[in-house]
Amino acid sequence: MNGSAAGAGLWTCHDCHQLVVAPPGHAHAACPRCGGAVHVRKAASLQRTAALLVASAILYVPANVLPVMTFTSMGRQQSDTILSGVAHLLLHGQWPLAAIVFFASVVVPVLKLVALAFLVISVQRGSAWRPAERTRLYRITELVGRWSMVDIYVVTVLAALVQTGSVAAVEARSGAFFFGGVVVLTMIAAETFDPRLIWDRCGARRE
Amino acid sequence: MSEVDDIPESNIVTKRRRISAIWIIPIVAALVGAWLAYKTISERGPEITIVLHDAEGLEAGKTAIRYREVMVGLVETIEIAEDLSHVVVGARMQKRFARYLTDDTQFWVVRAQVTAGRVTGLGTLLSGAYIAVDPSDEGDPQTQFEALEDPPLVTSQEEGRGFVLRAETKGSLEVGVPVYFRQVQVGEVVRTALDPSGAFVTVDVFVRAPHHQRVRRDSRFWNSSGFDATLDARGVRVDSESVVAMMIGGVGFDAPTGDTAPPADEGAVFSLHPSKRDVDVEQFALKQRYLVHFKGSVRGLEVGSPVEFRGIRVGQVADVRLQYDGAAEDLSIPVVIEIEPERIGMSGGDPVQAADRLARLVERGLRAQLKSGNLLTGQLLVDLDLHPKLPPASVKRGGTYPEIPTIPTPLDELAGSVTRILEKVERLPLDELTAEANGAIRELHGTLEQTRRFTEKVNEGLVPRVDGTIGQTQATLAAAESTLRSVERMFGAESPVNVELARTLAELASAARALRGLADHLDRHPEDLIRGGSEK
Incomplete structure (x- = not known):
């Protein structure tokens, strides 16, 4: 050191x-x-980050399986999970929107999980491989993580605004809570991870 | 290291635990996930298949199976059967509902439907069709079901009683046709089917509680479909239970003895009368058939036409047909009439006695006669009446039915005399008569014209003067009269003057003749005037 x-x-x-x-x-x-x-260094950084990652990985399953919102329009009820919502947008030709939702709600959380897991594992194993790039990865992960909440924002805004009785009504469903959990937990995990650990090993090696 | 010396020393904290409390979070997450998974799996009910004719409006993963509008299952797959003859719907039911999936459980698709007198499932226009279930916990558990073609009108939960009606024809009795009691709808037709024997149609009706108590063992059901417009010898009558029944038909029933008869049991069989009128007719169980032969046309007489005795209905015509009499090589129209002795106060005696009474009446002059019941429609009725002045006759027996003698229709007689008059009229030389009459009329017309002109002249010229002279004339006339009287006395036929005058006149006539002879002679022989007459 x-x-x-x-x-x-x-x-x-x-x-x-x-x-x-x-x-x-x-x-x-x-x-x-x-x-x-x-x-x-941050106390038990790796352990905490790993624990939070495990928790968010577990929550990621119901977050994607359960519907995040129910849209009721003229008596027709439709429950959508995140992925079916994306599929819906694509089917209706709204591919820019679909891309945004897909990126924010599917790609980003997965990438975050994978990136943090990779960082935790690499640090745990004492890897000295490309510390600068790994640090940049960490930065991006932390920066981009908050944007995965887009979906939750959409659901909450819709649920608050679209309440016109039987004509159209939007309701948040349990999937949204799990998804929110995933996003929050990954954000905390990114926070608890101590990027200095990446460099600790490198310093040791260099010595 | 002076900078380092300035850095304060940290306070020492002893380490308390090795494993971070942070692991509680993934444990909680795992527990929640596990609980969710368990719940999902444990609540997975049985998977069933429902066979449908078509899957109109159904969507895999979306279409719900509902009971009382509450979702109890979800359609997961929709596939076409291998032989393409139907659609197989795979559905996941709720676990709590598992025990109601038995042989008796029924499924059907609810779509917006406009059927006889009712509109159902309008909500499905917006929300899409769904599958409804009528659960039953009786019977063996079942996972394969065949959906009903049409929604059942009566589900197993509804209180009431089903009855079976036997009808000759189905008429307009569709499923859903209302059942009326005192024109109040109390139930519906739930099924119509041809009896396997083909002899009649069975109509299953369901009467809702508490009205099923109104169906008594002696209740009578009739078809009140449409409106019963009767155009017969009694005029026009229109019967109907309601406007709905007029449009789509209906079944009515009554309870003739009210609550004294015991209530009918579930599934009791009744016969369905074609109309309410037939129910009333049915009340006279005792019918005696007689044969009558009418001369002339029976147009307007049909089965059901009334048989009356001095205007009171005693029965009806049971049969009218044309028959070829092989022995006589002639056509005849035997009319079979049904007389209900109970109507004529013959009740009390047995049928044979009643028949004897009629035979005795015939001996006293009872005759059948065709009469016009309704001049507008030309409907006929058979009138029975006593004609004591007629030569005696008796009931002819020997045929299928005893025969009552008939007398000609008053209409026939009238028609006969009218025909005779018309024939006479036809023989008149109408054309010549008309021509002559025309000539005469023309002449008459000319004469009249002259008369008119003359009269006008008289009126214009003469009358005013006449008026003035009438007074004088009257005086003159009076004088004239007296003069004439004396003249008459003097010159009457018997008067000497007259006689003298006649003689004088005769002589004068002979003198005139002699003078004419002289004139002729002188004309031919003017010389005689000078030379005197020469003897020839």
Whole structure:
């Protein structure tokens, strides 16, 4: 860990970013200034990220199997899952919309899961393979993750606005909650992942 | 390291646990997922197949199976049978519903339908068709069903009673035709089918609770289809249960003895009378048939035409047909009439006695006669009446039915005399008469014209003067009269003057003749005037 603060035995407070001298032989410490927790890296980062990833992967199944919304129009009721909604849009020739929904609701969550899983595994295995690219991957993952909520926004807005009795009514269904869970959990997972871990190994190798 | 020295030392925190609490999240997620999966799998009900004629309006994955408009299953697959003869629908039912899937369970497709007198399933116009189920927990469990062609009108949950009617013909009795009691709809026709024997039509009706109590063992059912317009010897009559019944038909029933008869059992069999009138006719169970022969046309007489005794109905015509009498080589029209003795107060005695009574009546002059019942329509009726002045006759027995003697129709007699008069009229030389009459009329016309002109002249010229002189004239006339009287006395036929005058006149006539002879002679011999007459 040469060349880094950690290598020099310096940690930063998570909350106030106060640089502190690490207590030798201890993994946990408290900030003398604000009392916040101080670790050399985010505590149990890999473990937490992995746990959240597992949870979101589990939730991803019902999120895609269960319908996210029910559209009732003139007595005709139609329940759509995310994928059937995309298919619907495609069938009706709305392919730009279909592309957006597909990208935001299907591609992004999957990519996020895959990317984070890849990062966690690679860090866990102590890989020194292309740390800069992996860091960029992490950045993109974190940046793009919030946009997967588009679907949820659409459902909530529609459910709030389209309530004209029997003419047309939109109702959010359980799939939406699971999908929201997936998005939130992956966002937290991205947050708990400590990208410095990517470089820790590289630093060690370089030394 | 001076910078480093400035960096404060961190406070030491002892590590408390090794495994992060974060794992609770995936565990919870896994639990939720597992619970969902379990719930889904455990609630998966039985899979059934329903055979349909066609899948109009049905969609795999969308079409619901509903009971009382609540979804109890979902159509998952729609396939065509291998022999293309029908459609097989695979559906997943709810688990709770599994025990109601038995032999007796019925499925049918609900679509918007406009049937006899009712419109159903309008909601399906917007929401699409669905499959309805009439569950039953009686019978063996079943997973393969054949859907009904038409929705059953009465589901197993409905309270009431079904009855079977036997009709001669189906008439307009379609499924769904209402059943009326006192013109109130209390049920429907649920099925019509030809009896396997082909002898009659069975009509299943369902009467809803509590009205099924109204069907008594002695109830009589009749077909009140359309309206019963009767144009017979009694005029026009129109009977109908309701406007709906007029349009689509209906079945009526009554309870002649009210609540005294016990209620009819489920599935009791009744006969369906063709009309309410027939029900009333049926009341006279006792019928005696007689034969009557009429001379002349029976146009207007038909089966059902009334038989009356002095205007009171005692029966009806049962049969009218043309018959060739091989022995006499002649055609005759035997009319079979049914007399209901109960109508004529003959009840009390047995049929034989009643027949004897009629025979005795015939001996006293009872005769059958065709009479016009309705001049407008030309309907005839058979009139029975006593004609004591007629030569005695008796009931002819020996044929299928005893025969009542007849007398000619008053109409026939009238027609006969009218014909005779017409023939006489025809023989008159009408054309010549007309020509002469025309000439005479023309002359008469001329005469009249002259008379008219003359009269006008008289009126214009004479009358005013006449008026003035009438007074004088009257006086003159009176004088003249007296003068004339004296003249008459003087010159009457018997008067001497007259006699003298006659003699004088005779002499004068002979003198005139002599003078004429002289004149002729002188004319031929003018010389005689000078030389005197010469003797020849």
